[in-house]
Structures are given as structure tokens and as C-alpha cells.
Amino acid sequence: MSRRDDPQQTYRDFTDAVNMRPGELAKWLETDKSKHVGWRRRGAQSGETVGHQSGRRILDLLRRRRSDLSEDDYRHMRKVVGYVRRHIAQRPSGDVRDTRWRYSLMNWGHDPAKAPLPPPGGPSRKALRRHGAPPKERRGPGR
Numbered sequence: 001m002s003r004r005d006d007p008q009q010t011y012r013d014f015t016d017a018v019n020m021r022p023g024e025l026a027k028w029l030e031t032d033k034s035k036h037v038g039w040r041r042r043g044a045q046s047g048e049t050v051g052h053q054s055g056r057r058i059l060d061l062l063r064r065r066r067s068d069l070s071e072d073d074y075r076h077m078r079k080v081v082g083y084v085r086r087h088i089a090q091r092p093s094g095d096v097r098d099t100r101w102r103y104s105l106m107n108w109g110h111d112p113a114k115a116p117l118p119p120p121g122g123p124s125r126k127a128l129r130r131h132g133a134p135p136k137e138r139r140g141p142g143r
Contacts, residue, residue, distance in 0.1 A: 007074055011066065014077035017084040018109035022062045028106050029055050037103040051107035054080065058109040084110045 020028065028034050029052065038049030057076055061069070087105055096102045097113050105112055 007069075010074050010077050010081075011069075013081045014061075017081045018058060018062065019114050020106065020109050020111050022059055024111075025055060025059050025062070025106075025109055029059065033103050034107055037100050038107060049107070051104055054083075055107040055109060062109075080108055083108050088112065 018025075034055070035049070035052060038051035040047060040049050054076070058080060061073055061077065064073075084105065087101070087108075088110075090101070091112065092099060092101055102112055
């Protein structure tokens with residue numbers, strides 16, 4: 001089995017790429033900005049963009065138990081990871097907070113304006129904001 005087909009690695013990559021919580025993503029998907037950014041399939045009846053449709057599926061994946069995920073779900077997770085990685089590499093210069101680039105990524109569950117998640121087992125993002133990173137001598141080996 002290749003690394004790409006490993007369900008555990010796919011799940012880790014997916015949870016790294018999707019940095020929005022289910023509530024945040026659901027709220028975002030209801031906005032007009034979310035509904036009007038992105039590519040529409042030719043001949044699509046609903047007029048919904050591909051990213052918005054993916055966002056709804058991501059929301060479903062985030063709310064399900066890992067044991068309930070199918071191979072098709074893992075395939076979509078790999079698609080999400082690929083999309084996020086490709087578009088992060090195309091980051092425009094300047095302030096991206098109010099750009100179609102950011103809104104498109106948010107439809108795919110990734111908000112590039114958010115601080116990256118702290119490493120597992122470390123202080124929470126909220127604690128790091130409040131107190132800053134601990135001094136290097138207190139961080140432990142390899143940190």
C-alpha cells in the first residue's frame with residue numbers, strides 16, 4: 001500500500017489541511033461570498049460551485065465517525081488535500097483577507113488567515129495567543 005492510499009495518512013493530511021471547525025465551515029457556507037466564488041460545472045442544474053459542494057461534503061466528513069468513512073470518503077479527502085496544497089502554493093502577494101483566493105480555500109475547509117494549529121500535545125492556540133510561545137529552554141527536546 002502506498003503512502004497515498006494509507007487511510008491513516010490520508011486522515012492526518014485531511015485534518016491538517018482542513019483548519020476550520022464544523023461550526024465555522026457551516027456558517028461560512030451560508031454566506032453570499034461563499035456561494036459566489038469558484039468554478040461552476042457546465043450544465044449543472046443547481047448552479048452550485050464545485051468548491052461549495054465540496055465544502056458541504058467536508059462538513060459531513062468532519063461530523064462523522066472515522067470508523068464510518070468509506071473509500072469514496074477517503075478519495076474526497078485526498079482531493080481536498082491536493083486542492084488546498086495547490087492553492088496555498090499560489091498565494092497572492094499582499095493582504096489576502098478579502099480575496100476570492102481565500103474565499104475559495106475556505107469553501108474547501110481551509111482558512112489561510114488563521115494561525116496554523118499548534119502541534120498535538122502542546123499548548124492550545126488560545127493559550128499561545130494569550131501567553132506567547134514558551135522560552136526555548138522550557139520547550140523540551142526537539143521542539
